[in-house]
Amino acid sequence: MKITGAEALIKSLENENVEYIFGIPGGVLVDIHHHLCMSKKIKHILMRHEQVAAHAADGYARATGRVGVCMATSGPGATNLVTGIANAYMDSIPIVALTGQVKSPMIGTDAFQEADITGITLPVVKHSYLLKDPREIGRVIKEAFYIAGSGRPGPVLIDIPRDISLAEVDFKYPDSIDLPGYKPTVRGNPKQIKLAVKAIMASERPIVYAGGGVILSNAAKELTSLVRFLRVPVTTTLMGKGAFPETDDLSLGMLGMHGTAYANYAINESDLIIAIGARFDDRVTGNPEKFAVNAKVIHIDIDPAEIGKNVNVDVPIVGDAKQILSGLLVALKTEIKSSKHRPWGAWLTKVEAWKAKHPLFYKKDKVLRPQFIIEQIYALTKDTDHVITTGVGQNQMWAAQFYKTDTARDFLSSGGLGTMGYGMPAAIGAQFGRPKSLVVDIDGDGSFQMVSQDLATAAAHKLPIKICILNNMYLGMVRQWQELFYECRYAAVDLAPGMPDFVKLADAYGAKGIRVTKNEEVKPALEKAFKDPSTYVIEFCIDREECVFPMVAPGAEITDMMMEKPARRSR
Amino acid sequence: MKHIVSALVENKPGVLVRIAGLFSRRGFNIESLAVGPTEHPEISRMTIVVDVADQPLEQVTKQLHKLINVIKLSELRMDESVQRELVMIKIKAPAAKRAEIIEIADIFRANIVDVSRDMIVLEVTGTESKIDAIENLLIPYGIIEFARTGKIALARGSKETEQ
Numbered sequence: 001m002k003i004t005g006a007e008a009l010i011k012s013l014e015n016e017n018v019e020y021i022f023g024i025p026g027g028v029l030v031d032i033h034h035h036l037c038m039s040k041k042i043k044h045i046l047m048r049h050e051q052v053a054a055h056a057a058d059g060y061a062r063a064t065g066r067v068g069v070c071m072a073t074s075g076p077g078a079t080n081l082v083t084g085i086a087n088a089y090m091d092s093i094p095i096v097a098l099t100g101q102v103k104s105p106m107i108g109t110d111a112f113q114e115a116d117i118t119g120i121t122l123p124v125v126k127h128s129y130l131l132k133d134p135r136e137i138g139r140v141i142k143e144a145f146y147i148a149g150s151g152r153p154g155p156v157l158i159d160i161p162r163d164i165s166l167a168e169v170d171f172k173y174p175d176s177i178d179l180p181g182y183k184p185t186v187r188g189n190p191k192q193i194k195l196a197v198k199a200i201m202a203s204e205r206p207i208v209y210a211g212g213g214v215i216l217s218n219a220a221k222e223l224t225s226l227v228r229f230l231r232v233p234v235t236t237t238l239m240g241k242g243a244f245p246e247t248d249d250l251s252l253g254m255l256g257m258h259g260t261a262y263a264n265y266a267i268n269e270s271d272l273i274i275a276i277g278a279r280f281d282d283r284v285t286g287n288p289e290k291f292a293v294n295a296k297v298i299h300i301d302i303d304p305a306e307i308g309k310n311v312n313v314d315v316p317i318v319g320d321a322k323q324i325l326s327g328l329l330v331a332l333k334t335e336i337k338s339s340k341h342r343p344w345g346a347w348l349t350k351v352e353a354w355k356a357k358h359p360l361f362y363k364k365d366k367v368l369r370p371q372f373i374i375e376q377i378y379a380l381t382k383d384t385d386h387v388i389t390t391g392v393g394q395n396q397m398w399a400a401q402f403y404k405t406d407t408a409r410d411f412l413s414s415g416g417l418g419t420m421g422y423g424m425p426a427a428i429g430a431q432f433g434r435p436k437s438l439v440v441d442i443d444g445d446g447s448f449q450m451v452s453q454d455l456a457t458a459a460a461h462k463l464p465i466k467i468c469i470l471n472n473m474y475l476g477m478v479r480q481w482q483e484l485f486y487e488c489r490y491a492a493v494d495l496a497p498g499m500p501d502f503v504k505l506a507d508a509y510g511a512k513g514i515r516v517t518k519n520e521e522v523k524p525a526l527e528k529a530f531k532d533p534s535t536y537v538i539e540f541c542i543d544r545e546e547c548v549f550p551m552v553a554p555g556a557e558i559t560d561m562m563m564e565k566p567a568r569r570s571r
Numbered sequence: 572m573k574h575i576v577s578a579l580v581e582n583k584p585g586v587l588v589r590i591a592g593l594f595s596r597r598g599f600n601i602e603s604l605a606v607g608p609t610e611h612p613e614i615s616r617m618t619i620v621v622d623v624a625d626q627p628l629e630q631v632t633k634q635l636h637k638l639i640n641v642i643k644l645s646e647l648r649m650d651e652s653v654q655r656e657l658v659m660i661k662i663k664a665p666a667a668k669r670a671e672i673i674e675i676a677d678i679f680r681a682n683i684v685d686v687s688r689d690m691i692v693l694e695v696t697g698t699e700s701k702i703d704a705i706e707n708l709l710i711p712y713g714i715i716e717f718a719r720t721g722k723i724a725l726a727r728g729s730k731e732t733e734q
C-alpha cells in the first residue's frame with residue numbers, strides 16, 4: 001500500500017518508540033503535522049522557540065537515557081535549532097533534529113525560507129542527512145536513531161524537503177542497519193584492562209576522575225562498585241555529577257575551575273588518574289603543563305579521538321565504560337583477594353585532611369546567599385525522585401557545588417557549550433520524560449530571560465516544574481571576572497535596568513510566582529512551591545556581589561585557587 | 572612534514588565537505604586532494620596531502636575515522652607507498668621551438684595530447700619531483716596554462732592500503 005512520505009516519516013518515528021517531538025510547525029512541515037496530529041503514539045509539544053525545542057529534546061534525553069526528538073521548519077526554524085544542536089553535540093547527548101526543507105528542485109535557489117541547514121550544522125552534528133528520495137525515509141530514520149544513541153552519542157539532523165513529504169511510497173520499516181563506516185568499539189581490550197590493573201596495583205595515590213561518559217553509558221552502578229571495592233577517592237566533572245554518589249565519603253565532588261579545593265589538590269598530587277568518560281577539558285585541567293605532573297593516566301573512553309587529545313595517556317582503553325568497569329572490577333578482585341586489602345589508607349587520610357581543612361563554605365549571616373538557597377533545595381528534594389537543571393554562570397557553579405548529586409541523570413547542565421537558557425527548556429524536557437519526578441531548575445536571571453517565553457509551554461501543559469531564579473540582577477559570572485581580574489569595572493553586565501517582575505511574569509503566563517528576599521522565607525516558599533502542582537517561579541533576590549569560590553584563574557595551575565574575595569578591593 | 576592520508580569513503584552526498592571541513596576546522600591546509608571511484612562504484616578513494624606535525628594530524632585522522640561515511644583510513648608513509656600525479660601543460664610552441672619541446676617530452680615520457688599552430692599540450696604522470704622537473708624545463712618556453720591533479724597513492728607491496 002502506498003502512503004505519503006509524511007506518513008512514512010511518522011510511522012518510522014513510531015517504530016523508534018518516539019513519545020514526544022518538541023517543535024514549532026511551518027510551511028514545509030504542514031504535511032507532516034497533518035498526519036502527526038493523528039498519531040496515537042507520538043505527541044507533538046508546541047514550543048515558543050526552536051532553541052527551547054532542541055534543549056527540551058536534550059533534557060528529555062539526559063533525564064531518561066532515550067533519544068530526544070525536536071522538529072523545526074525550514075530557514076529560521078532550522079537556524080533557531082542550531083544552538084540546541086551544538087549544545088547536545090558538546091555534551092554528547094543523543095537527539096534527532098528534524099527540519100523541513102524547501103522542495104528539492106528549489107534547493108540552492110535562495111527560495112523562501114531556504115537555509116542550508118545540513119551545511120550550517122556540519123561542525124556540530126554527529127551525522128546528518130538531506131533526504132533525496134522518499135524511499136530512504138525508513139532507512140535514514142533507523143540509522144539516525146542508531147547513530148545518535150550508540151557509541152559516543154550525539155545529535156543527528158535530518159533535513160526533509162517538502163516534496164519528499166508529499167511523495168507516495170511503498171513503506172516498510174527496515175529491520176537491520178548497514179553502516180560499513182560506523183562500528184564503535186564497545187568491548188575494552190582485555191590486554192589493556194590487565195595493564196590498567198597493573199597500574200592501579202602499582203599506584204600509591206590513585207584517583208578516579210569520572211565524566212559524563214559514565215552517565216551516558218549507564219555505568220554509575222559499575223563505577224560505584226569499583227570505587228567502593230578499591231576505596232579510592234573520586235572526583236567528577238560537571239557532566240559526571242551523579243556518576244558516583246556525592247554523599248559518599250570517597251567523593252570529592254567536582255574538580256576544576258570552580259571545583260572543590262580538595263578535589264584539585266588530590267588530583268594534582270595523585271600518581272595515577274583513572275579517567276572514565278571524561279575529556280580533560282581546560283575548565284578541568286587549568287594549565288595543562290602543570291596538571292597532575294606526577295600522575296600516570298588510565299583513560300577509558302568510547303571515543304578513540306579523546307585519547308591523548310589534551311593529556312598524554314599511559315593506558316588507553318577504548319570501549320564502553322559500563323563493560324570496561326565491570327571487567328576491571330572482576331580483574332581487580334582476583335588481584336586483591338582479601339577484602340581487608342587497603343593499600344591506599346594513608347592517601348585517603350591525606351585526602352580527608354584536605355577535605356577537613358578546605359571545605360566549601362559561604363558566609364552565614366542575614367544576607368540571602370545563593371549557597372544557602374541551594375542547600376535548602378537539596379534538603380527538600382534529596383529524598384524524592386528529582387531532576388535538577390541549571391542555567392549557566394554562577395547559578396550553575398553554585399548548584400554544582402552545593403547540590404549533592406547521588407544518582408545519574410538527575411543533574412542536567414550545559415557543560416561543553418555553556419549555553420545560557422538551557423535550564424528551563426531542559427526542565428520541560430525532563431518533566432515530560434519523567435512525569436513523576438520533581439523537576440527543579442536552578443537558574444540565573446540572565447539565563448532565564450533568554451528563554452522565558454517558554455513559560456507558556458510549561459504553563460500550557462501544567463508542567464509542575466519549579467524554576468528557582470537566583471536573581472543577582474547581573475550577568476553574575478561575567479561580573480565576577482570583572483570584579484576579580486578587571487578592577488571592578490563592570491561593563492555590560494547590569495541587568496537591573498529592565499529587570500522584569502518575575503512574579504508578575506509567571507502570573508502573566510498562568511503560572512505561579514513567589515518572591516523571596518530573606519533567609520527565613522526560603523524554606524516555606526520552597527515547600528509551598530514543591531507541594532503545588534503548578535508551574536512555579538521562585539525568585540530569590542540574592543546578594544548582588546556574591547562570588548563563586550574556589551576559583552582557579554583561567555590558565556592557572558588548578559591548585560592555585562582563590563578561596564575568597566581578595567582583601568584589597570579598589571572600586 | 573608532508574603526510575598522505577588515504578581514505579575509503581561511501582560515495583554519498585556531502586562526504587567531501589565533511590572531510591574537508593574537518594581539516595579546516597582543526598586549522599590545517601589541504602595541500603592536495605584527489606577523489607575518484609574505486610573498483611566498487613559505491614566506494615570512493617580520497618587521497619589527501621597535508622603538511623603538519625605528527626601529533627595534530629593524529630587528532631584529525633581520529634576525527635576523520637569517526638565520520639559515519641568514512642569506511643577505512645590510513646596514513647601512507649612516503650617511503651612505503653607509490654605516489655603519482657598527473658599534469659597537463661599548455662606551452663607556446665612556435666615551429667622553431669617545437670622539436671626541442673618534443674625532445675623534452677620524450678625524455679619525460681610525456682604524451683602530446685593536443686597540438687595547434689603555435690602551442691602544444693603535454694600530459695605527464697609521475698612523482699612530484701618529476702613533474703616539478705619538467706615544469707622547470709618548460710617554463711622558459713612560456714607556459715600558457717597548467718593543470719595538476721592532486722597526488723594519488725597506494726601502499727607498496729601486496730598489503731592493502733587500509734590495514
Ligand SMILES: Cc1ncc(C[n+]2csc(CCOP(=O)(O)OP(=O)(O)O)c2C)c(N)n1
Nearest residue numbers: 393394395418420444445446447475476477
Ligand atoms: C548564550 C550565552 N551568551 C553569553 C554567555 C556568556 N556568559 C557566561 S555566564 C554569563 C552570565 C550569566 O548570567 P545569569 O544567568 O544571570 O547567571 P549568574 O552568573 O548571574 O548566576 C554570561 C553572559 C553564555 N554562556 N551563553
Ligand SMILES: [Mg+2]
Nearest residue numbers: 444445474476
Ligand atoms: Mg544573574
